Amino acid sequence: MTRRKITLVVLIAAAAVAAGAITAAALINADVSVELPVLMYHHLDDTGDDVVTISGELFEEQMKYLGENGYTTVSFDELVDYVSGDLKELPEKPVAIVFDDGYESNYKIAFPILQKYSCKATICVIGSCIGKDTYKDTGVPMLPYLTWDEAKEMYDSGLVKIGSHTYDMHQYAPLESGTARESVQPLPGESEADFAEAIRADHNKLSALIKEKLGCEVSVFAYPNGKYSPLSEKLIRSLGVRATLTTRVGMNHIRRGDPESLYLLRRYSINETTDLETFQSYLDGKIPKN
Ligand SMILES: [Zn+2]
Numbered sequence: 001m002t003r004r005k006i007t008l009v010v011l012i013a014a015a016a017v018a019a020g021a022i023t024a025a026a027l028i029n030a031d032v033s034v035e036l037p038v039l040m041y042h043h044l045d046d047t048g049d050d051v052v053t054i055s056g057e058l059f060e061e062q063m064k065y066l067g068e069n070g071y072t073t074v075s076f077d078e079l080v081d082y083v084s085g086d087l088k089e090l091p092e093k094p095v096a097i098v099f100d101d102g103y104e105s106n107y108k109i110a111f112p113i114l115q116k117y118s119c120k121a122t123i124c125v126i127g128s129c130i131g132k133d134t135y136k137d138t139g140v141p142m143l144p145y146l147t148w149d150e151a152k153e154m155y156d157s158g159l160v161k162i163g164s165h166t167y168d169m170h171q172y173a174p175l176e177s178g179t180a181r182e183s184v185q186p187l188p189g190e191s192e193a194d195f196a197e198a199i200r201a202d203h204n205k206l207s208a209l210i211k212e213k214l215g216c217e218v219s220v221f222a223y224p225n226g227k228y229s230p231l232s233e234k235l236i237r238s239l240g241v242r243a244t245l246t247t248r249v250g251m252n253h254i255r256r257g258d259p260e261s262l263y264l265l266r267r268y269s270i271n272e273t274t275d276l277e278t279f280q281s282y283l284d285g286k287i288p289k290n
Contacts, residue, residue: 032256036079037283038096038245040267043143044109048272055272056109062270062279063117071095071283073120075161076220076262080242083259090254095283097121098245098267100165100222102130103143107150111160120159124222124245125151127167127206137177148213155214163220164241167206169199170224183227184236192231199235207239219243233264251285 042052044059066073072091079096081087097114099106102125114121125146128136133144154160171180179187186195207218219242223232226247236244243262250266268282278288 033253033261034082034090034094034255035285036074036094036096036252036254036265037285038098038252038265038267039282040245040247040269041097041099041106041110042101043103044105051271052269053271054274056113058272058274059110060113060116061276062274063113063119065276065279066095066119067117069093069280069283073097075120076122076163076243077161079254079262080219080259082256083254083262085256093283098163098220098222099123101126101170102146102151102165104146104150105143107146107154111154111157114159115157118159120161122161122163122220123151123154124163124165124220125206126165126170126224127209130209135172135175138175140175142175152214155216161220162210162214162216162218163222163245164203164206164210164218165222166224167202167209169202183225184223184232185227185229195231196235199232200239203236203239203241220245223247228264237263249287 041054041059043050044054044056046055048055048058071093072095074090074094074096076096078087078090082090097119099110099121102123106123110121113119123146129145130151131145131147132142134141151162155162166184169181169184171182173180173182181187181198184199186192190198203218210216210218217240221236221241221243222245228244228246233244242259243265245265245267247269248264248266249268252265253261255261270279274282281288
């Protein structure tokens with residue numbers, strides 16, 4: 001390439017970066033991009049009769065389907081190592097499985113199925129709910145959540161990692177006392193500094209608990225109700241979280257050398273209406289119509 005041509009390429013590249021279209025790292029590693037569908041689950045029961053619930057039977061069909069169709073479930077630790085360059089390759093057709101909230105059904109129903117098909121998953125727990133089956137302020141019954149012993153057993157299996165869905169920023173206002181924080185957003189009238197401190201304190205509380213109970217760091221964070229902002233994202237990243245999960249829908253492109261590509265990941269919500277045809281369309285990155 002002549003010097004003039006090189007200058008032109010550099011200028012075009014710089015313009016693209018300046019325009020925010022792509023990051024510098026992505027530019028260097030544009031050829032090393034891996035498609036990653038992330039599947040989002042919540043609760044499991046016998047019937048899957050709820051928008052965020054799936055039956056054990058269908059969940060098992062889906063896990064079986066992944067193996068039979070060449071997909072490999074991956075953990076966020078592997079993804080972090082891939083973007084940092086510590087892991088040279090991801091398996092063929094990687095897919096990430098995430099459970100939000102941390103219900104006990106993840107242990108009782110999903111875990112035996114994950115073991116049967118050697119599938120990896122991440123459970124993003126709500127720290128304040130662990131081991132509970134009633135709302136802490138009002139005593140009203142709620143779905144039972146995992147205990148620490150159950151989380152530890154799953155973590156020790158090597159198949160399940162534990163992530164954050166906040167310690168207590170995923171409240172349900174009608175059944176809490178005082179001002180409830182239902183997602184990672186400022187309360188009415190809250191200053192930016194107070195909001196930042198609230199996030200830091202909440203995150204540190206859950207991180208310390210996970211460190212104490214399981215001996216691991218929190219590397220992945222799922223936004224309660226999918227609500228995030230540039231500020232919340234900046235704060236969460238500053239606390240050492242390596243991957244953040246939204247409820248936006250679509251395919252993700254993970255790039256080696258580009259840690260940014262693990263933030264604000266899109267996810268497909270899976271429930272009892274997700275038949276295998278729809279399931280495959282999500283694995284292909286199709287956007288559902290509705
Ligand atoms: Zn949730």
